[in-house]
Amino acid sequence: MISFRVTARSSRSAARLGVLSTPHGDIETPAFVPVATRAAVKAISLQQAAEAGCQLLICNTFHLHLTPGEDLVAAAGGLHSFMGWQRPLMTDSGGYQVFSLGFGRDHDVGKLRGVFPGKEQQATIKPGSQPNHVKITDDGVWFRSPRDGSKHFLGPAESLAMQRKLGADIVFAFDECTAPLTTPAYLELSLRRTHAWAERCLELHDGEQALYGIVQGSHYRELRQHSARFIGGLPFAGFGIGGDLGQDKQDMHQVLEWTVPLLPEERPRHLLGIGHPEDFDEIVRRGVDTFDCIVPTLHARHGIAFTAEGRLNLRNRRFLTDPAPLDPACSCPTCRYASRRYLAHLVRLEEIGAMAALTVHNLHYCNRLAASLREAIAKGSL
Template sequence: MKPPFKFEILAKDKHSRARTGIIHTKHGKLETPYLVPVATRGFIIALTKKEINQLKIPAMLSNTYHLHFMPPGDKEIKKLGGLHRVMQFPRVLFTDSGGFQALSLGIGRVRNMKKIGFFHERKDIDEKDKKESFAEMTEKGIIFKSTYDERISRFMGPRESMEIQSNLGSDIIMAFDQCNCAGDTKKETEEAMLRSHKWELESLKYHNKDQMLYGIVHGGAFKDLRIKSAKFISELPFDGIAVGGSWGKTNKDLYKVLSWIMPLLPEEKPRHLLGSGWVEDIFNAVEQGIDTFDCVETSRIARHRHLYISPKSGGNIKNKFKIKVNQSNFNSNKKIDPICQCPTCKKYTRKQLYTILLKDKREYYKHATVHNIGFMLQLTKDIRESIKQGNFQKLKKRWIKEL
């Protein structure tokens, strides 16, 4: 019996590794390149089903750790018909493995570090809590303390992660791994990589064969480790390949890592970049051959009063193609961005949106999130079309200009 998924390459850029394609799943087709909006707990903060349908979002990503620990839990979600039904989202769903929380709730929390550089200071967390780990690493898996009820601790290994993701019923799942953080020594990075390799082999053994399983390349910012991991993962029967872990202290390090490993990955398998999705990252990673991305920043920065803008509105590498929503920037009747076709840009001027912010923050969060997601949907659509038409390099030059 054939699996309910496949990857089809439609066109390639003649001057780079960029390509456009379609991931076929039992919940529909996903055209690539594509930035996957993150619905961590099974929903995108500030959006309802109505806005998601308006945007015509073809795929979202949810978090295995949170859906396991947060009520009702993955077993109950399975009884209710799976995550698609609970979310009322009939299209493609990704889930990560839970391995990233070993970093974000464990050593990264203790060291105040993340995949790239340092966490921002969190005013809502006491100093004592900043240094408390909610994840204990073992050779067989991770012992997590629930962030929803600290009295609850549960072990999660490859088998458990695959079972949880099977209960959720997502279309594309990630192998269980250990995410290292920026600042790890080479020895620490190699230990995490080898542990991840062992867990990924077990993930292959236990995963639901109706789900598309991605292996994850690790190795931090170390060239020899990345190459070793890329070769190891490429030789295994994964359905797709993801690039994970830390790639250094700046996003420039990401481009180096991709240049090392992308030539080694099987051409016929889709490639996903975990936890990255700024405009510059997307162009540079697509150029290297990445097909899909996920990034929480798209919706997060909207709630923090930052909206995406194109070069026509002053977007550039320095400001990360975003503008602060304040009185000086949003005191005119022009559109948020002239090329954006999202529902927010069609309905409101900058001045109107700023007025909404002053009167009703929740309403602002909704319109801002719709804009940022809609902006990225349009950008990745334009990238796909540029590859098909042989104009990807021209499009990239219009957007990515060194200052």
């Protein structure tokens, strides 16, 4: 199990400093959580991820169920020994795939957070609507594998059993992650399902792993608050905040302001799937303890570095003649040894080494940024 201790609180915001203790060590919070969907941080080794200061990784139950399968991972002794990663791990429940392989795929959103339909678009997902490739029932969800079209069923019991075999320190209750174009009427039905599944997960949970419940409710105040009260009132070890958080950053901040104050103060809060480096500060100010995001690693593989000077796109020609280190303010191995002009050259060649070098840097940058926010909370300046 886990325990969570708040060690300092900001007097100027809802930000808090804490220690989340797990069977695989302590996590200093607020913390950024890199994504290791299929038990890999893409482009780099887990040793490099540890050296970049990663405290905790999040893997995905649905994708690991498809490859290599939870039984194979269990036979290896669980994810920690399978991966050779001895720090804390989380597994997502598969609830996000209800969206990403369902309505998200139909409407071509969800690959990346921040890609929202325009405000003028009408909500079209009404009670009775079903996505093209996923079938949502009150018992759970039928998925089609994006690889070979095979059918897979995940409900609260299936997701939890898979997560038990995977053996992460922190697991999530199975939920329906809803899409931006959902009507309030559909959301009401969806929340009823998500809430029933949350209760079912608690009944089935054996207590060895820490189980987090997930608050949904999209960008509607009343529904978000209803979900936060309901999920926050259940004996979960911590809470995830998931789903559609509106059209822009202001909406996302608003959703957090509605939700976080209704969750129990003494338990940890995880924001699912959000965390561009420029958002860290605002997320932390609103009382979030951990947050995961694919952006730092995904952008690295596309030649984009996050630096003290802002985002640098190394595909830009000007970097081919720039002898400066990638980020003069950074002490990671990439910034110590490689110049911008050399990295720009590697990015143009789509060299594996460029993806690795930028991933190492972006993770180092994000972990340093989270550490600087912790320092600011400790000093009372956030």
